[in-house]
Amino acid sequence: MGIESSCDETAVAIVSDQKEIFSNIIFTQLEEHKPYGGVVPEIAARSHINHLNALVRQALAQAKVGFDDLSAIAVTSGPGLIGGVMVGLMTAKAIAYARNIPLISVNHLEGHALSVRLTEDVSFPYMLLLISGGHCQLLVVKGVGQYERLGTTIDDAAGEAFDKTAKILGLDYPGGPAIEIAALNGDSMRFKFPRPLKGKPGSNFSFSGLKTAVLRARDKLCDEQDGRLKRQDVCDLAASFQAALTDAILDRVKNSLEYYLEHYGSNKNIFVVAGGVAANSSIKEKLSSLCYQYDFELKAPPMKLCTDNGAMIAWVGIEKYKDELFSDLDIGAVARWPLDPNAPPAIGAGVKA
Ligand code: KG4
Ligand code: ZN
Numbered sequence: 001m002g003i004e005s006s007c008d009e010t011a012v013a014i015v016s017d018q019k020e021i022f023s024n025i026i027f028t029q030l031e032e033h034k035p036y037g038g039v040v041p042e043i044a045a046r047s048h049i050n051h052l053n054a055l056v057r058q059a060l061a062q063a064k065v066g067f068d069d070l071s072a073i074a075v076t077s078g079p080g081l082i083g084g085v086m087v088g089l090m091t092a093k094a095i096a097y098a099r100n101i102p103l104i105s106v107n108h109l110e111g112h113a114l115s116v117r118l119t120e121d122v123s124f125p126y127m128l129l130l131i132s133g134g135h136c137q138l139l140v141v142k143g144v145g146q147y148e149r150l151g152t153t154i155d156d157a158a159g160e161a162f163d164k165t166a167k168i169l170g171l172d173y174p175g176g177p178a179i180e181i182a183a184l185n186g187d188s189m190r191f192k193f194p195r196p197l198k199g200k201p202g203s204n205f206s207f208s209g210l211k212t213a214v215l216r217a218r219d220k221l222c223d224e225q226d227g228r229l230k231r232q233d234v235c236d237l238a239a240s241f242q243a244a245l246t247d248a249i250l251d252r253v254k255n256s257l258e259y260y261l262e263h264y265g266s267n268k269n270i271f272v273v274a275g276g277v278a279a280n281s282s283i284k285e286k287l288s289s290l291c292y293q294y295d296f297e298l299k300a301p302p303m304k305l306c307t308d309n310g311a312m313i314a315w316v317g318i319e320k321y322k323d324e325l326f327s328d329l330d331i332g333a334v335a336r337w338p339l340d341p342n343a344p345p346a347i348g349a350g351v352k353a
Contacts, residue, residue: 002314005088006080012059013310022063024311045083074317077105078334085333104317105327115312132275133159149343151203161207186239193244271296
């Protein structure tokens, strides 16, 4: 069983070592956070408490198994919103203790990093772009627990940039899908927004300057039009923002592909993209042609495994189970837990690194 509660999804799944997903139940708290335009940690933690027990029962029922059939329990113990992580961890500890089965503590980011191995035959090493609401990183996945981080965001995550920009434009939360839809009717050339860090060495990301540029452009238009934005303005701002963000991401990815080829290159290079922002067709399309250009095969877990879910946590549990990487019942929840502890800290990255 895998339990996930580090952000705004409460999720429980039951997966076998034969890669069968018996159940993968996800309760999204989207509606509870919508009025605030982003995830409110206190609301998230309380919602996890309210839903987790029922989801555990539901996951067992759908998989047609009981607690006695579980061989181990895997749980996200960080990084994430600490209140929510504690709810999942306490529940997992209780099950492990009561049923006398191993507890396996899982790094949420490792869940995203290894999920592609649950559905596809992908061996180590491979390149990973993790783009979600909370994370934006480029990593070489060398093995279970072995990562080289090539880049991370120095301010906002990519999804966060979509969400904050959507708020600026008066669009709904979550901002990613809302901006993508608005951009379909927009002119991406109308506003010349900055491409942060483009042309600079390395693979770190930065998005806050871009968000501020959108804010300034909106305010300027509002001033010129009696405080009102026209529908076409919103679409053009959304399209220009999306084009700038995509361009900036692509530049960072290009540097990482070159680094990978130099240090890990083989005759079969794999590039995996995961996280909620991977749902964006425009980003995916451009990534696909870049990968083609550098002779990488692009892979993405199915959307249900790309966003936060319990199956990816259960899968890391299975990968760790083989090496008996079990945890003591006194482990604590952690807000910050980098996959590559040797990576230089990115200034301003805070708990997201
Ligand atoms: O992975 P995820 O479901 O949750 C975590 O953050 O862990 O990612 C959610 C993020 C949100 O910021 C949302 O705006 C973004 O993914 N997102 C998108 C799209 N769909 C979701 N961003 C851009 N384009 C999309 N189509
Ligand atoms: Zn996530």
